[in-house]
Amino acid sequence: MVIKPKVRGFICTTAHPVGCAAHVEEQIAYIQSQPRVEGTKRALIIGCSTGYGLATRIAAAFACGADTLGVCFEKPASDNRTATAGWYNTAAFEQAARKAGRFAKTVNGDAFSDEVKREVIDLIRTHMGQVDLVVYSLASPRRKHPRTGETYSSVLKTIGRPFTSKTVDVHTGKVTEVTVQPATDEEIRDTIMVMGGEDWQMWMDALEEAGVLADGATTVAYSYIGPDLTRAIYRDGTIGKAKDDLEATALRLNERLQRRGGRAFVSVNKAVVTQSSSAIPVVPLYISLLFKVMKEKGLHEDCIQQMYRLLADRLYRGGEVPVDEQGRIRLDELELRDDVQAAVMSGWERVDTDNLAQLTDIEGYRRDFLRLFGFEMDGVDYDADVNPEVPLG
Numbered sequence: 001m002v003i004k005p006k007v008r009g010f011i012c013t014t015a016h017p018v019g020c021a022a023h024v025e026e027q028i029a030y031i032q033s034q035p036r037v038e039g040t041k042r043a044l045i046i047g048c049s050t051g052y053g054l055a056t057r058i059a060a061a062f063a064c065g066a067d068t069l070g071v072c073f074e075k076p077a078s079d080n081r082t083a084t085a086g087w088y089n090t091a092a093f094e095q096a097a098r099k100a101g102r103f104a105k106t107v108n109g110d111a112f113s114d115e116v117k118r119e120v121i122d123l124i125r126t127h128m129g130q131v132d133l134v135v136y137s138l139a140s141p142r143r144k145h146p147r148t149g150e151t152y153s154s155v156l157k158t159i160g161r162p163f164t165s166k167t168v169d170v171h172t173g174k175v176t177e178v179t180v181q182p183a184t185d186e187e188i189r190d191t192i193m194v195m196g197g198e199d200w201q202m203w204m205d206a207l208e209e210a211g212v213l214a215d216g217a218t219t220v221a222y223s224y225i226g227p228d229l230t231r232a233i234y235r236d237g238t239i240g241k242a243k244d245d246l247e248a249t250a251l252r253l254n255e256r257l258q259r260r261g262g263r264a265f266v267s268v269n270k271a272v273v274t275q276s277s278s279a280i281p282v283v284p285l286y287i288s289l290l291f292k293v294m295k296e297k298g299l300h301e302d303c304i305q306q307m308y309r310l311l312a313d314r315l316y317r318g319g320e321v322p323v324d325e326q327g328r329i330r331l332d333e334l335e336l337r338d339d340v341q342a343a344v345m346s347g348w349e350r351v352d353t354d355n356l357a358q359l360t361d362i363e364g365y366r367r368d369f370l371r372l373f374g375f376e377m378d379g380v381d382y383d384a385d386v387n388p389e390v391p392l393g
């Protein structure tokens with residue numbers, strides 16, 4: 001079939017297998033252009049198929065030479081629908097990793113469930129013995145709790161009072177105002193249940209109890225802080241409360257793992273275009289301005305550059321890992337630099353529908369968005385007939 005992008009709001013319902021493979025290859029090539037890193041040898045990546053998780057898996061396998069086991073929640077092709085981008089990414093990653101002589105296997109299922117945790121533990125026992133790195137990079141709209149069976153949904157809302165701000169429809173280029181309503185107490189709790197630290201803790205408990213976590217193991221989960229511009233909707237909003245919980249979990253896990261020479265961190269990463277960040281109101285307009293400024297200053301980074309830095313300059317640089325006062329790894333230092341934020345702010349005050357293309361990198365945003373689904377990759381023939389059915393594993 002000939003596959004073209006079908007964009008509906010902040011999601012693209014099609015994905016291109018050849019384009020997704022090219023996107024994975026591009027990230028592998030970046031890692032291979034960097035110095036090798038003496039680090040993880042056996043890594044478990046929970047949320048491994050897109051965005052930051054995929055980039056971490058690629059960096060672990062190709063910078064450190066690690067065997068990797070991944071967990072994701074993706075759909076294969078069916079009838080005349082393509083598979084999801086994460087499915088194609090994973091197939092391409094597994095193939096490249098195996099070609100390079102690395103073990104690579106992926107469990108496609110609900111990471112929040114006990115069954116998937118058990119399946120992962122069995123696979124570690126059989127193929128890897130133990131893991132020395134556990135990366136927690138889930139971004140999910142809902143979670144079925146494995147003990148109670150209750151399903152929680154996360155919301156992207158403010159806390160306390162409504163927040164009105166500029167926002168952009170990335171696809172039409174229309175800049176409008178949006179008002180985000182405050183969440184109820186129940187919505188705040190539910191968002192913490194989905195995106196907070198409980199499931200990360202459950203993973204670490206299960207791995208440790210099963211004896212598949214190596215002495216001295218490292219675990220890391222991802223967080224975001226961002227600027228004042230997005231504070232009401234992000235860090236001071238429902239998702240921020242979940243991130244507070246995730247960060248508190250890191251401190252508790254760190255204390256526990258330290259007894260066995262291990263360590264737990266939250267890494268605060270920069271804003272990038274991913275399927276998750278596109279769904280947050282206001283954030284895409286901020287990212288479009290940020291990209292313009294960071295590209296002009298030669299500071300632009302995507303997931304793969306950030307994750308290489310996480311391994312090379314933070315986790316495995318030797319000696320103490322540099323952290324902030326709250327014990328967090330910071331990879332957002334360039335995004336939050338005063339000169340970068342001042343330039344973003346100046347653009348923010350002036351931006352409207354007419355000057356959007358001139359003041360922001362909306363084109364770069366759109367391109368990155370389409371690339372998430374395997375479109376807009378150089379060298380891919382998008383008029384060619386391709387087989388959407390790609391096997392995993």
Ligand code: NAD
Nearest residue numbers: 047048049050051052072073111139140222224271272274
């Ligand atoms: P993403 O949407 O690209 O990736 C989410 C991953 O989670 C995918 O691999 C998906 O398959 C997996 N997943 C979702 N639900 C699952 C389930 N029930 N079971 C198994 N796998 C499941 O998201 P991302 O933007 O890379 O986010 C990853 C983490 O990075 C999040 O914690 C996010 O808050 C954080 N982060 C993102 C940004 C950003 O700008 N995108 C910035 C800083 C931190």
